[in-house]
Amino acid sequence: MSRRHWLFKSEPSCFSFAQLMAAPDRRSIWDGVRNYQARNLLRDQVALGDGVLFYHSSTRPPHVAGIAKVCRAAFPDPTAFDPQAEHFDPKSIPHNPRWFAVEVEAVCALPRILPIAELRTRPLLFDMPLLQKGQRLSIQPLSELHWLEILGLAGLPENLLDTPPS
DNA sequence: GCCAACGTTGGC
């Protein structure tokens, strides 16, 4: 089986990695995605067991905060059906859902956060989507090289996701 | 289907 890797963006004032760590079973739904390109990735590509970099945007400094993994693959985003929800979309109906969510489970916080400015200094990361001009996607694919480089920078073992939690 | 106007994102 080949695991893929992703970067998920969140504004920590909205939902932080610490909140995920503190959630029951360290799990949370990843909902509210309302961009078609990100939706397509969530729905069609993000798979159970995939690795996730949890990135904090719109904070100082913007940074990678932690590692998570996908613990449930795509399902219709329930917040799109809820008139009380911030991202309610009346055009998404249960018979034909427009928006999708996954669930993620925290693996560990980075031993030290990795600011975006530091990522920009690493030659192996120059082609990371995050670092491209104008890139705004909230769900971004990472190559195996990107993933390993970032684990290494953070001081985490390459086989992090293969090691069952103790 | 074009494209101008507008709203949002998000680093700096």
Add this chain to the structure above:
DNA sequence: GCCAACGTTGGC
């Protein structure tokens, strides 16, 4: 706070 880049909207 600024503003570049991008996505969406809607008149035509």
